[in-house]
Amino acid sequence: xxxxxxxxxxxxxxxxxxxxxxxxxxxxxxxxxxxxxxxxxxxxxxxxxxxxxxxxxxxxxxxxxxxxxxxxxxxxxxxxxxxxxxxxxxxxxxxxxxxxxxxxxxxxxxxxxxxxxxxxxxxxxxxxxxxxxxxxxxxxxxxxxxxxxxxxxxxxxxxxxxxxxxxxxxxxxxxxxxxxxxxxxxxxxxxxxxxxxxxxxxxxxxxxxxxxxxxxxxxxxxxxxxxxxxxxxxxxxxxxxxxxxxxxxxxxxxxxxxxxxxxxxxxxxxxxxxxxxxxxxxxxxxxxxxxxxxxxxxxxxxxxxxxxxxxxxxxxxxxxxxxxxxxxxxxxxxxxxxxxxxxxxxxxxxxxxxxxxxxxxxxxxxxxxxxxxxxxxxxxxxxxxxxxxxxxxxxxxxxxxxxxxxxxxxxxxxxxxxxxx
Numbered sequence: 001x002x003x004x005x006x007x008x009x010x011x012x013x014x015x016x017x018x019x020x021x022x023x024x025x026x027x028x029x030x031x032x033x034x035x036x037x038x039x040x041x042x043x044x045x046x047x048x049x050x051x052x053x054x055x056x057x058x059x060x061x062x063x064x065x066x067x068x069x070x071x072x073x074x075x076x077x078x079x080x081x082x083x084x085x086x087x088x089x090x091x092x093x094x095x096x097x098x099x100x101x102x103x104x105x106x107x108x109x110x111x112x113x114x115x116x117x118x119x120x121x122x123x124x125x126x127x128x129x130x131x132x133x134x135x136x137x138x139x140x141x142x143x144x145x146x147x148x149x150x151x152x153x154x155x156x157x158x159x160x161x162x163x164x165x166x167x168x169x170x171x172x173x174x175x176x177x178x179x180x181x182x183x184x185x186x187x188x189x190x191x192x193x194x195x196x197x198x199x200x201x202x203x204x205x206x207x208x209x210x211x212x213x214x215x216x217x218x219x220x221x222x223x224x225x226x227x228x229x230x231x232x233x234x235x236x237x238x239x240x241x242x243x244x245x246x247x248x249x250x251x252x253x254x255x256x257x258x259x260x261x262x263x264x265x266x267x268x269x270x271x272x273x274x275x276x277x278x279x280x281x282x283x284x285x286x287x288x289x290x291x292x293x294x295x296x297x298x299x300x301x302x303x304x305x306x307x308x309x310x311x312x313x314x315x316x317x318x319x320x321x322x323x324x325x326x327x328x329x330x331x332x333x334x335x336x337x338x339x340x341x342x343x344x345x346x347x348x349x350x351x352x353x354x355x356x357x358x359x360x361x362x363x364x365x366x367x368x369x370x371x372x373x374x375x376x377x378x379x380x381x382x383x384x385x386x387x388x389x390x391x392x393x394x395x396x397x398x399x400x401x402x403x404x405x406x407x408x409x410x411x412x413x414x415x416x417x418x419x420x421x
Contacts (some may be wrong), residue, residue, distance in 0.1 A: 002018025022293040027129055028121035029209040031093070032103035035165035039117045046134020051126045054119050055079060055086075058096045060141035061113075067196050070277050074141050081400040087127035090120045097245070097368045099361045107358035108375045109333075113247060132287065134186055144249030147190040149200045150287040152179035154204070154267060161226045162199060165271035166405045169337060169367070170273040173230040175216055176204075178264050179288045185258030185297065188289035189242050189316045190250040195282035200274040203286060204242035204267050205277040207257075212237040215264055230336045232339055232405040234268040237302050240415060241267070242286060243335055243371040250287075254332045256295035272367070298332070299333070303347070303388050304413035308403040310394050316343065316391045319412045325349065325384040327419035333373035334359040335415040340366050341401065347414045349378075356380075359414070372419070379421055388414050 026041040045051065055063075055073050059120040072078040078087070089095035093102075100106065102114035115123075120378050126132070156174035181184070186206075193199035207213045215236040219295035221226040228235070239247045241259055244251070253259070261267075271284055280294075303323035336345045348355040359372060380386070389414035394401060 003262045011256070016322065020339055026125035028091075028117065028124060030117045032105075032244050034103055034105055035117065035127040039041060039121040041121050044132060044134070045122055045129055046132045047079065047126070048137035048306040049394070050122050050134075051079075052137055054115070054122065055323045056139050057142050058113060058119075061144060066143055069199060069273065070196070075138075076133050083127040083131035087124040090115055096105050096247070097365070098293050099363070099365060100370050100372055101360040101362055106360045107378065108374045110375055111248065134147070144247075145209045147188055147250040147287050148287060150273060150291050151290045152288045153285050154269065154288060155181055155283060155285035156226060156269065157228065160194065160283045163275055163279055165275050165279045168276045169200075170275065171229065171231050172227045172273065173216070173219070173234055174227040174269045174271070175213075175220055175266050176269045178266055179259075180261065180263055180290050182263035182292075184261055184263065184290040184292055185294045186253075186261050186288065187258040187294065188221035188250060188252040190245075191242065191244040192285050192287065193246075193282070193283045195249040195280050196246070196277060197277055198245065198273045198275055198282060199284055200272045201369070202242065202244045202265060202272070202286065203240055203270040204286060205270065206241050206267055207234075207265060208239065210265070216266075216268055217275040225346070231272055231338050231403075231407050232337070232409065232411060234270060235405060236268070238268060239302075240335060240371075243369065245370050246366060248370070249368050251371070251373070253298065253417070254373070257332065258291055259298055259300065261290070274367070298417055300415040300418045301391045301418045302413065302415055303386055304403075304411060305388075306403050308339070308410060308412055309395075310392050310401040310410060312394050312397040312399055312401070314394050318389065319392070319395055320389045321412060322388060323386045325380055325386060327380060327382050330377040330419050330421050331358060331374070331380055332377045332417055332419065333371055333417040335369075335371040335417075336361055337369060337411055337413040337415070338364055338366065338390055338392075339410045341394060341397070341410050342366065343391040343393050344389075345412070345414070346384065347416075348389075349380045349384050351381075351384045355387070356385075360417075371415075373417070386416070388412060
C-alpha cells in the first residue's frame with residue numbers, strides 16, 4: 001500500500017475551521033458526548049502569546065528536525081506554513097497521537113499527550129486568523145524526562161541495522177543481553193532511538209522460559225540479517241516490559257512496584273521501523289533501572305480470547321471476553337493490543353451493572369499503542385468481572401480471521417499492570 005507524505009495527507013484531510021459571528025471570534029464545538037458548551041476564542045490569537053507554548057509542550061516530541069515526523073514545528077518559521085494542516089489535524093483529533101479517549105469519562109493517565117478543547121480551539125483560531133506571530137518569543141521544545149538511574153543499557157551486539165525500504169513498515173526483533181545476572185524487578189526505562197527518523201515504536205519482551213529463549217535464538221538463526229522479522233509480538237512465549245512511542249521520555253513504574261525478571265535471561269527488543277521518510281542505519285538502545293526487591297511486586301495480567309474467530313466481509317465484528325476477579329487488586333495501568341483490523345477496544349471492570357471504565361480507545365491504530373499508566377490506581381474488588389470488548393473491520397477478508405501473531409491474524413488483548421490491593 002502506498003502512503004501519502006503526512007504533510008500532504010494532513011492538508012488533504014484538513015477540516016475548515018468555522019469562524020464565529022465576526023472576525024474576532026472563533027467557535028469550536030467539542031466532539032465529546034459529555035461536552036456541555038461550545039468553546040469561544042475571542043480576540044487575536046498569536047504564536048508568541050498562545051500557540052507556541054502548546055506546540056512546544058505537545059508536538060515537539062516528534063516534530064523537530066531529525067525526528068520521526070516529516071516536518072518540524074519547533075519555531076514560528078517552521079509552524080506557520082503548516083497552520084491549516086495543524087488545525088485540521090487537531091480538530092479531527094488525529095494529532096497529537098493519543099489513542100485513549102480524552103473525554104473525561106474513563107481514566108486519567110500519566111504523560112497524556114491529548115489537547116484540551118480550549119487548546120484545540122486556540123490552534124484552529126490561530127490558523128483561521130492567518131497564523132499571526134505576535135512578536136518574538138523564546139520558546140524551546142519540551143525536554144523529555146530522563147532516567148534518574150541507569151543500571152543497564154540493552155541493545156543488540158554488533159553492527160547497526162538498516163531496515164529495508166521495500167515497504168513503509170518493518171518489525172524487527174533482536175535478542176539482547178539480560179539487564180541483571182540475578183533475579184530482579186524491572187522498575188523504569190528510557191528508550192533512546194538510534195535513528196529517530198525511522199524508529200516508530202519500541203517494545204521489550206521478557207521470555208517466559210529458557211525454552212522461549214531457545215525459540216527466539218532459532219528464529220534469529222534462520223534469518224540472514226540481524227535479528228528476525230516479527231509483527232504482533234516477539235514470536236515466542238513472552239510478556240512485555242516496555243512499550244514506547246515517539247514523544248515518550250523515561251517511564252517509571254508506580255513507586256514501590258516492579259515486574260519480576262529472571263536473572264541472566266536475555267530479553268527481546270522489538271523495533272517498529274517506519275521508512276516512509278526514507279531509511280538509514282539504526283542502533284536503538286534502552287536504559288533500564290532494576291531493583292533487587294520491591295515493596296509490592298506487580299504482574300502484567302493477560303486478558304484475551306485465544307479462541308477468537310472473526311467472520312469475513314463484515315464492517316463491524318464485535319468480540320467480547322470476560323475474566324472473573326477472585327481477589328482484591330489494584331490496577332495501575334493497561335496495555336491494549338489488537339492488529340490491523342482493529343477499530344476500537346475497551347476494558348471495563350465491575351460487578352453487575354456497576355462497571356468502571358479501565359481504558360477506552362475509540363479509534364484503534366496499530367502504529368500508536370503503548371502502556372498507559374494511571375495517575376491514580378483503581379481498586380477492583382473480589383467478585384468483579386473484567387470485560388474486554390473489541391470491534392474489527394473484516395470487509396477486506398475472504399476467510400475467517402483467527403487469533404495469532406501473524407499479520408493475517410488478530411488479537412483482542414489487554415495486559416493489565418496489577419498488584420495486590
